[in-house]
Amino acid sequence: MQNVFVNHVQARLEENPVPFPNTHALLGDDGGLSRPCLDFLAWNRCLFSSKLAKPALEKYVKIHVESLTRIIQAMALVKNENSQPAEVLESSLHVIDGDIVQAIQSLKETKPDQDSELGDQLRNLITSLENYKRGPDGWDSDDAEYPFSRSERQTKDALAAIFPGSITPSAARSRPYQFPRIFNGLWQLSSPAWGCSGAKRQEEELIRLVQAGFTATDMADHYGDAELVYGTFRNRLSPSIRSQVLAATKWCVFSLPTEPITTEFVLEKVKERYRRLGGRIELLQFHWHDYSSKEYLNVLVELVRLTAIYPNLVSTIGLCNFDSEHTVEVCEYLIAKTGSVGLVSNQIQFSVLDSRPLHLMVNVCAKYGLKLLTYGSLCGGFLSSHWLNQPDPDIYADSADLTPSQRKYHDMIINWGTWQDFQDLLGVLSTIAQEHGVSLANVAVRWVLQQPSVGAVIVGTRLGVSSHVEDNLATFHFCLSDWDMDRINAVALCTHRARTKRLFGSLGDCGAEYRGGPRQPDSE
Structure with a gap:
């Protein structure tokens, strides 16, 4: 019975995909994520919880990673234009953070092959997260203000696990401390x-x-x-x-x-x-x-x-x-x-x-x-x-x-x-x-x-x-x-x-x- 139910859910989700909204429609009138954007995230959340077979899961993870990268890039533009985003948007960013963690975890569990397209997508996501943190003035945001710490760690971990040798630490990565001289x-x-x-x-x-x-x-x-x-x-x-x-x-x-x-x-x-x-x-x-x-x-x-x-x-x-x-x-x-x-x-x-x-x-x-x-x-x-x-x-x-x-x-x-x-x-x-x-x-x-x-x-x-x-x-x-x-x-x-x-x-x-x-x- 459980298998029948799972197969039914998988079929419904795959037959009725929620499209990724246009970039200009990511935010709603209240300053938070728009309903189309929230629906898209919810659909992906259900998809990754439905025990998809490895080929299908890998396919959807790649699509989702690309979509999440576009969302992060759009959010970075909003952040640069408005250093004090709406409270409802801040809450939504933590939701996105959780979605990225879930998607990447699903990817890691499939133990995918070293697909060059996947490697590029993960690197692009990391770059987008780092750019969001850095902001328009070139300086990293304070850790307390950065909503994607979990996402960044999870994605870098996946990249290192799937593509050994691919992580390039930033020599200029900022730290919240300075070593003294004694x-x-x-x-x-x-x-x-x-x-x-x-x-x-x-x-x-x-x-x-x-x-x-x-x-x-x-x-x-x-x-x-x-x-x-x-x-x-x-x-x-x-x-x-x-x-x-x-x-x-x-x-x-x-x-x-x-x-x-x-x-x-x-x-x-x-x-x-x-x-x-x-x-x-x-x-x-x-x-x-x-x-x-x-x-x-x-x-x-x-x-x-x-x-x-x-x-x-x-x-x-x-x-x-x-x-x-x-x-x-x-x-x-x-x-x-x-x-x-x-x-x-x-x-x-x-x-x-x-x-x-x-x-x-x-x-x-x-x-x-x-x-x-x-x-x-x-x-x-x-x-x-x-x-x-x-x-x-x-x-x-x-x-x-x-x-x-x-x-x-x-x-x-x-x-x-x-x-x-x-x-x-x-x-x-x-x-x-x-x-x-x-x-x-x-x-x-x-x-x-x-x-x-x-x-x-x-x-x-x-x-x-x-x-x-x-x-x-x-x-x-x-x-x-x-x-x-x-x-x-x-x-x-x-x-x-x-x-x-x-x-x-x-x-x-x-x-x-x-x-x-x-x-x-x-x-x-």
């Missing part, structure tokens, strides 16, 4: 060796940081419970503040995955981090240990596509500890596969002691539009007045009372020069700091911030153990003059950047120290 760093949560504090004191320090304007925090999937700490804190904030508190975390691949690199595999890895943060990842940074295994290229393609399909899951993608050669490789591969670079950053070590990025990396970033997010810019606290006129510590002695960061960065000092050379550099930094009325650490951070292609510096935060909020704020109260930079560079880099070149030769390019030291370029 990030809080939570590496210190990976070990109690930096000191311990309770959840209450950790949260109090995070509140102080946010109140001071330090609204972005860098962490990783292997920094202890950093993602959980930050996610819990962020979700306790009011919605208006929470939306401006930004999370940068990482997906670090230290050994080759045993599973095939698929969209589903990559999506699940993103969801793991989203779950621990309890919300959106504003910047997901990708690290891949073994350059000889090229799977990282397709992983990055999938990650970039996900930012277009699931912007509320992950907003932007960056690299972590990629060297110049492989940053170029990745960018060129992404351009070939997606039409744009799609990345925003590379996180690397950069300081007055480790100036290797000046050798190649800053130019690579300038070419591809990436920003450097730098760590180690204070060398674990060695670049502070505390170490001025102090003897070289025995890093293995308990009496030295060094943190894991300081043990790590002591090696960088020795690679850069002698302890006396280091004292000479601290002396120059101290003199310049006194001239500006700031701390030595402020000058060290400022030097990095004023280097080409640097977007932000990560300053480690020992939550609830120590606080440097006020001192970090002073970084923005001054700029280093050319004379200041020349005096620092004379010691830090030496003539013709001799120290930079020597470090590059002994340690290798950025991140090489984590992969066994200097390496030869790939032969392929």
Whole structure:
């Protein structure tokens, strides 16, 4: 009996199609959608609910997608002519949004073949939705004013699923936030060796940081419970503040995955981090240990596509500890596969002691539009007045009372020069700091911030153990003059950047120290 009824409904719908109204007849006298337009949408709604066979369903979905695209285009014209549409029209737009979601879902469930006509129709619909959002002045509408968020996500998801490689994320896609130039760093949560504090004191320090304007925090999937700490804190904030508190975390691949690199595999890895943060990842940074295994290229393609399909899951993608050669490789591969670079950053070590990025990396970033997010810019606290006129510590002695960061960065000092050379550099930094009325650490951070292609510096935060909020704020109260930079560079880099070149030769390019030291370029 059910089959008879379904067949009857299908026949009636197909025998009595409701025509698409003329463009000039889309709106009624009340400012909302006209009766012919509403009847057309209702007919399609019934059609997609009537369990049509795959060939018929695919045919009608294509027709409906084309019609909905025309409706969106017409609505964009109305919106541009009248920035305050009638309330009844706003309600109708949400109906159209739901209709698009339903139609595209029906399409996805049929698992259609890669028909070029269908691909063009989906792209046209996405373009029309993006144009509606953008408006006449070229700027994207506020998210709260955009009625087709669901439609856009659903259509992009369908396009990516049916036509892998077709999504081209917009490099200029606007975001409702802006990354600050100093990030809080939570590496210190990976070990109690930096000191311990309770959840209450950790949260109090995070509140102080946010109140001071330090609204972005860098962490990783292997920094202890950093993602959980930050996610819990962020979700306790009011919605208006929470939306401006930004999370940068990482997906670090230290050994080759045993599973095939698929969209589903990559999506699940993103969801793991989203779950621990309890919300959106504003910047997901990708690290891949073994350059000889090229799977990282397709992983990055999938990650970039996900930012277009699931912007509320992950907003932007960056690299972590990629060297110049492989940053170029990745960018060129992404351009070939997606039409744009799609990345925003590379996180690397950069300081007055480790100036290797000046050798190649800053130019690579300038070419591809990436920003450097730098760590180690204070060398674990060695670049502070505390170490001025102090003897070289025995890093293995308990009496030295060094943190894991300081043990790590002591090696960088020795690679850069002698302890006396280091004292000479601290002396120059101290003199310049006194001239500006700031701390030595402020000058060290400022030097990095004023280097080409640097977007932000990560300053480690020992939550609830120590606080440097006020001192970090002073970084923005001054700029280093050319004379200041020349005096620092004379010691830090030496003539013709001799120290930079020597470090590059002994340690290798950025991140090489984590992969066994200097390496030869790939032969392929």
